[in-house]
Amino acid sequence: LTTRLGSVFDRLKRRGALSESDVGEALREIRVALLEADVALPVVRDFIEKVREKAVGQEVVRSVTPGQMVVKIVHDHLVEMLGTASVEINLEAAAPVVVLMVGLQGSGKTTTTGKIALRLKTRERKRVLMASLDVARPAAQRQLAVLGEQASVPTLPIVTGEPPLAIARRALQTARLEGYDVLMLDTAGRLHIDQALMAEVAAVRDATKPTETLLVVDAMTGQDAVNVGKSFAEQIGITGIVLTRVDGDARGGAALSMRAVTGQPIKLIGTGEKLDAIEPFHPERIAGRILGMGDVVSLVERATETIEKDEAERLAAKVQKGEFDLDDLLSQLRQLKKMGGMSGLMGLLPGVGKIKKQMAEANIDESALKKQEAIILSMTRGERKKPEVIKASRKQRIASGSGCSVQDVNRLLKQYDQMRTMMKQVSKLGAKGMMRGGMP
Numbered sequence: 001l002t003t004r005l006g007s008v009f010d011r012l013k014r015r016g017a018l019s020e021s022d023v024g025e026a027l028r029e030i031r032v033a034l035l036e037a038d039v040a041l042p043v044v045r046d047f048i049e050k051v052r053e054k055a056v057g058q059e060v061v062r063s064v065t066p067g068q069m070v071v072k073i074v075h076d077h078l079v080e081m082l083g084t085a086s087v088e089i090n091l092e093a094a095a096p097v098v099v100l101m102v103g104l105q106g107s108g109k110t111t112t113t114g115k116i117a118l119r120l121k122t123r124e125r126k127r128v129l130m131a132s133l134d135v136a137r138p139a140a141q142r143q144l145a146v147l148g149e150q151a152s153v154p155t156l157p158i159v160t161g162e163p164p165l166a167i168a169r170r171a172l173q174t175a176r177l178e179g180y181d182v183l184m185l186d187t188a189g190r191l192h193i194d195q196a197l198m199a200e201v202a203a204v205r206d207a208t209k210p211t212e213t214l215l216v217v218d219a220m221t222g223q224d225a226v227n228v229g230k231s232f233a234e235q236i237g238i239t240g241i242v243l244t245r246v247d248g249d250a251r252g253g254a255a256l257s258m259r260a261v262t263g264q265p266i267k268l269i270g271t272g273e274k275l276d277a278i279e280p281f282h283p284e285r286i287a288g289r290i291l292g293m294g295d296v297v298s299l300v301e302r303a304t305e306t307i308e309k310d311e312a313e314r315l316a317a318k319v320q321k322g323e324f325d326l327d328d329l330l331s332q333l334r335q336l337k338k339m340g341g342m343s344g345l346m347g348l349l350p351g352v353g354k355i356k357k358q359m360a361e362a363n364i365d366e367s368a369l370k371k372q373e374a375i376i377l378s379m380t381r382g383e384r385k386k387p388e389v390i391k392a393s394r395k396q397r398i399a400s401g402s403g404c405s406v407q408d409v410n411r412l413l414k415q416y417d418q419m420r421t422m423m424k425q426v427s428k429l430g431a432k433g434m435m436r437g438g439m440p
């Protein structure tokens, strides 16, 4: 996908504000990316339209192309949609706080119940009781008991033949009597939404008044997400989402679908079968994964922060004319310092392995930047413009002025030479775009 977007960027010319056609072209690619990430179709449509409204007419930030700008806007909107901060389980209620786990069969409810119980026990020092209300599958209650043993979290003793609502009531009573902080109720699921399931869960909800009702959703959920999310949100009322199997191949489109359809935050993600494989949700990570273009986004961010358009253009022109002098090197060094070193920036640009290697050969490393800056600052204006005039006696003066050795001064001048040569090559390679933060 990044390569496909790359070609779009290449075709887009630099302009002041994003036009409808700039945005339209980039959004066609974004639409495909979202569908490939398995975001539900109605959510994709809605998302695209919102971004279109936001993007058209927006000023292109200095030093990036319109296509990159659109990606950035898309990314920011996506992160905003996904929720900007990670939200933990809400335990602000009188004990025992009831956490009700709901979702389709096989979504990971039972496993996630165990994971959350362990997490609350170890991180929040809570006394947690778990109970399985899943009487539909013979081994389901036993499965939770086994997880409880592994996590050293108690489970409600199993009474064969007891219906779900009765188990829920008994669990609540036990939790109260025995002074538990949290009661986690694992419910049965069905392969598809059905009314019997909804009625059962609703009855449990009414009997136990949960503080949290977490919808557990497999990250692989595709177009089904809308139906599942809507049904549970409308008929049960959920307070959060747990996305499971984020360790798998799924691109995570379900995160966007679920968030858009239910309006509830994604609180945690499951990242494996083990009991400790659960993590807070980070919108940026999932956004990058959904779009599959995290590198472009961080490139645009850095470019936006640091590279001044005019400066970059001035430099690009100078490099082309072969007029790159030591003042330019100085301003480059300062840019580099701001950007966290050349390796940081270069690493983000696709297809620059070769240039990066040359950079390394030219010995441009971050720790040396300060020294180099000091050396240039000890030169006169004339020397900076015409480095050829710097002979032995001048070198001596510059060295003592900057607190360096003559060898250091020589090294800098040599580097400057190498850099000038390299930049000429780079500009032949079409790196004018690179200097502006564009795609080379």
Ligand code: GDP
Binding pocket: 103, 104, 105, 106, 107, 108, 109, 110, 111, 112, 189, 244, 245, 246, 247, 248, 269, 270, 271, 272, 273, 277
């Ligand atoms: P339930 O029917 O909703 O209770 O689902 P289960 O908790 O029984 O999980 C079904 C299967 O999915 C089990 O084999 C779990 O080990 C597995 N599973 C659950 N969560 C995750 C996860 O985050 N990652 C992976 N890889 N597997 C998971």
Ligand code: MG
Binding pocket: 109, 110, 111, 134, 140, 186, 187
């Ligand atoms: Mg289960």
